[in-house]
Amino acid sequence: MAGIADELVERTARFVREQVIPLEQDARWGAHGPSSELVEELRAAARRAGLVAPHLAQEDRPALSMRDMAEVFRAAGYSPLGPVALNIAAPDEGNMHLLERVANDEQKAQLLGPLASGEARSVFLMTEPDNGAGSDPSLLRTRAEPVQGGWRITGRKWLITGAVGARFAIIMATTEAGATMFLSKMERPEIVIERVLDTLDSALPGGHAVVSLHDLYIADSDVLGEVGQGLRYAQVRLAPARLTHCMRWTGAARRAHDVAARYACERMAFGKQLIDHEGVGFMLADNLIDLKSAELLTDWCADILDAGGRGSQESSMAKVAVSEALYRVADRCVQILGGLGVTRDTIVERVFRELRAFRIYDGPSEVHRWSIANKIKRDVAAGG
Known part of the structure; x- marks a missing residue:
């Protein structure tokens, strides 16, 4: 699957760059998300490119592994509209996963097909x-x-x-x-x-x-x-959903970093480029450290899920560490851009807001830490 995934990543990255990013300033992307008209326009373009729900099984290949999904989802997330276009955004992506594993054949025929094709939300x-x-x-x-x-x-x-x-x-x-x-x-x-x-x-x-x-x-x-059995089924959905959030938003944080890095290499202040001031250059260096840490932790958890593990604790660990690392990246990018960073002239301000919300959605960091601590206590009590 490596070759197939690599090709998908490359096609996804090109599609996002050429067809999704130009629509980020569209007035139809409002305070409550992209309009239905804009969503359909994005998905029509993704259909033409053969990229709707690319993680699901296709005629010529099986479904992607979680590890391969990570690469594709990060490429899609380079624009916040990318996952919407590819129909891999929440909550639909998580609901597809749940229906695939829990729904009966009649329910799948009625609901999963239209959902996977992007015709229904x-x-x-x-x-x-x-x-x-x-x-x-x-x-x-x-x-x-x-x-x-x-x-x-x-x-x-x-x-x-x-x-x-x-x-x-x-x-x-x-x-x-x-x-x-x-x-x-x-x-x-x-x-x-x-x-x-x-x-x-x-x-x-x-x-x-x-x-x-x-x-x-x-x-x-x-x-x-x-x-x-609702709570048990919720766990079927939650561990992978936490991880796909990490995948998508790592792509967005990478985009914010790229914007800030270009700005720091172009903007002059006090006789030299911003990046040559340690206060700025070190922030960009820390961004790369956080981005790589987020990527590796996500891939580690993906491997556990691919191997058949439940991944409950591991996905909690990933969700906390990745959401907080990506927020630090976005926060530094706003700071590097200065006044420009608090405007909507770049995507950085929007990514910053999205990543602040990510620290709460799918469980705030404090709840995940509490869950991990309880597991530590149980392990110690059991002599682990």
Whole structure:
């Protein structure tokens, strides 16, 4: 697969450079993400280039390994719009992974095909306001009550990425047997998008919304997997999803570094190029150290997942270290650019905002550290 992956990386990098980056100043990329029209334009271009969902199995090859995905996703992430164009952005990429492993054949035929082709978008309704589930899934408040032939779901979700314009939802709700995942079309009167939140980041279509579920009927045939196994299935999704976030945003941080490095080599101050001032040159050197560390840690975790490991602790370690390293890179780039860095005349300001949000999404650093510490405590107690 190495040769195939190398060719994909090269094609992806060229596509992003030639067809995606020129659209970054498009007015259709607003505060709540790229518009549906812009998303379709990007994906149409990716289809012509044969690059939609390149990580999935194709007629001429199997699905990419996580390690090969890392290379392709980093190339796509060189523009924040790149993963959207290639249909490898959250939450759809993670939902594809979940459906592939948990959905039955009928559910796959109905949902996975349109999702993988980029014709449909999806949402994952897990996080809740009002002291509900967030980093602690045991606080899940959305309730599914059994009724004749199915379930009635009532609850409220928030920070739901991509709700506006999504075709279907994976809904996490609690039952007497435990947390359970359900499938539903989004265009139903019982599902109400209350508002789209104004957030720091803006790379994903549909933004992040507050969604209410009012006595939503779900047939038994639309239960995803088994009743009561929702938290187990969430782990199927979460470890790879954390890692693909690391892949995509490493590409974006590399882009910010490249912009800052060019600026530092062109800008003169106090009689010499900025890069020749140690305060600037050392920041760029630290960027390369952080970028390489992020890449190696991501690849290490990818190898574990490729070998069949769960990767729960390893993905937590990667998520913390990579998100914080990439944020440092973006922060230094803003500083190197000075006044230009806080404007939107370059991509650096937007990457900075996206990477600050990344330190919270898919679990804040503190929760991952707490989880790792608990594993240390268990190992010590067991004599490890």
